[in-house]
Amino acid sequence: MIRLKNGFLVKKGNELELSTIYIEDDKIKFIFPGKHNSLSVEREVDAEGNIIFPGFIDPHVHFDDPGFTVREDFETGTRSAAAGGITTIIDMPCTSIPPVTSGENFDYKLNIVKGKAYVDFAFWGGVTPGQIESGEYKKTLTDLKERGIVGVKFYTVSGMELYPRMPVPYMDKAFRFLKGLNLVCAVHAEDYYLVDFYSNFLRQNGRSDFESWAEGRVYEAEPEAIWSVVGITEKVHNKLHIAHLSTGAGLEVIRWAKKHKLDVTTETCPHYLIFTVADLKILGSILKTSPPVRYEEDIDALWTGLKDGSIDFIATDHAAGKFPEEKSSSNIWDNYAGIPGTQLAVPLMITYGYYKGKVRLEEIQKLMSENAARRYGLYPDKGSIALGADADLTIVNLNEKWFVDPSKLESKGKYSVVAGKEMVGKVSKTILRGKLIYDEKAGITGEKGYGNFIKSNL
Ligand SMILES: [Zn+2]
Incomplete structure (x- = not known):
């Protein structure tokens, strides 16, 4: 099991709530408001006070x-x-x-x-x-x-x-x-x-x-x-x-x-x-x-x-x-x-x-x-932070300021309409089915081929 700590969830009414999320076997296992560390885990991921989005x-x-x-x-x-x-x-x-x-x-x-x-x-x-x-x-x-x-x-x-x-x-x-x-x-x-x-x-x-x-x-x-x-x-x-x-x-x-x-x-x-x-x-x-x-x-x-x-x-x-x-x-x-x-x-x-x-x-x-x-029939595995949903989570640092450098884009198309512009807010970590696939400091940490084809449930 993995514990994701120190992150804020965006609740109804736009309120932010400090939360602790436990992930097991690709899925969200538990969500607790506030700090929580009474369950034993193999690993911890620190959201460092940032926002956790689905x-x-x-x-x-x-x-x-x-x-x-x-x-x-x-x-x-x-x-x-x-x-x-x-x-x-x-x-x-x-x-x-x-x-x-x-x-x-x-x-x-x-x-x-x-x-x-x-x-x-x-x-x-x-x-x-x-x-x-x-x-x-x-x-x-x-x-x-x-x-x-x-x-x-x-x-x-x-x-x-x-x-x-x-x-x-x-x-x-x-x-x-x-x-x-x-x-x-x-x-x-x-x-x-x-x-x-x-x-x-x-x-x-x-x-x-x-x-x-x-x-x-x-x-x-x-x-x-x-x-x-x-x-x-x-x-x-x-x-x-x-x-x-x-x-x-x-x-x-x-x-x-x-x-x-x-x-x-x-x-x-x-x-x-x-x-x-x-x-x-x-x-x-x-x-x-x-x-x-x-x-x-x-x-x-x-x-x-x-x-x-x-x-x-x-x-x-x-x-x-x-x-x-x-x-x-x-x-x-x-x-x-x-x-x-x-x-x-x-x-x-x-x-x-x-x-x-x-x-x-x-x-x-x-x-x-x-x-x-x-x-498109991907819900609730995708698009929600809920018990049993896929542990797909994006952690965003709302305050970080940075400048867009198109040469650093992962796309083959290294150009951007906002080249050189200042952005406020940066993706700090991307988690796909429990696995860290991107980290702001380390870059892409996921593996080629880890991405799955998802069938629509429509
Ligand atoms: Zn198109």
Whole structure:
């Protein structure tokens, strides 16, 4: 048995409680308020007066393995998660070759990545327009469901050759079937026709400056696309999730859906909560994402949405471009869209959320762990500090100040939108199923391959 002492748990009402946690066989065995040392243990871990959170979850990452490992692989991606205090990641189906669009493809990928993982992981599944046309999707999605995917990802607009966009009428078919399987339908929501029209218009007119990326991926494309899939959900009553929400107008559609009792959730990413088009003009490709960052009003709206529960959780959409090759052209269209986010999500939320009075620790705990675990069928093993749950615990020193040095990131993508910026709050230890996998002083202490595949219990 292991005793974790001198740590504070965040209780309901945002109160901090000094607690002692005992861990046995990967699980939380006992939790006592205050100091407690009457049980005999083999080992002690000292939280040194810091906060103990349930292991954080990043429910939307692209770790590119197998196929695009020049950008990221499961080893570097999960190391960056461990160093960022994230004990479970959920990997997207589209950024590996082959994409996770069948049981065989799933098995192939799992076989390749499982020996590389430092943190626990779950998978998103996928489906292609071709599978909808042939009718094959019913078998492939059933096979994926049996293997334990958390849901299925759709793109209304896509730059990926192997994972094309899904026309809305096809999504209607897929959503009906996925309702029967009780799986979440997650959508990258930017209207294809608007994005295509404006982006081409700008390019044809010779625009290649940084701002043209945001202008081309026009603001209203997001609420427009959200309306079209919420419209399906209104008829079908499937589980719908809107990925990486970036606009206040999109949030209003989500609010409408929730008000009408539709089973709709959404996430946003730290970069949409911090940066605007004005920053994109300066940072350029380093901040190039899809959807793009928006405006001050959107930042305010998104924080309000996190606070009032309209936005359900934080994800990073971690997608590292090959650096510097894919991230340094002066022509914005030529650069890769994506940023490596998983290692910095926790300090960003503490620095820009907690310390600016936007969210409390209690909310960070829910938004970065519990809510995603519940939505994707990982709860209560993941996302909670409770008796019998997996001993996944992230210890955070709220007061430590430090500067971001991208060269020190574990990700292959050694660039950051907050390069050189001061953060307040640092992950001090990451514990996965009772094992210390990251320590601020020692670095990564976990073992390659210790991370397990976690099946959704949906
Ligand atoms: Zn993504």
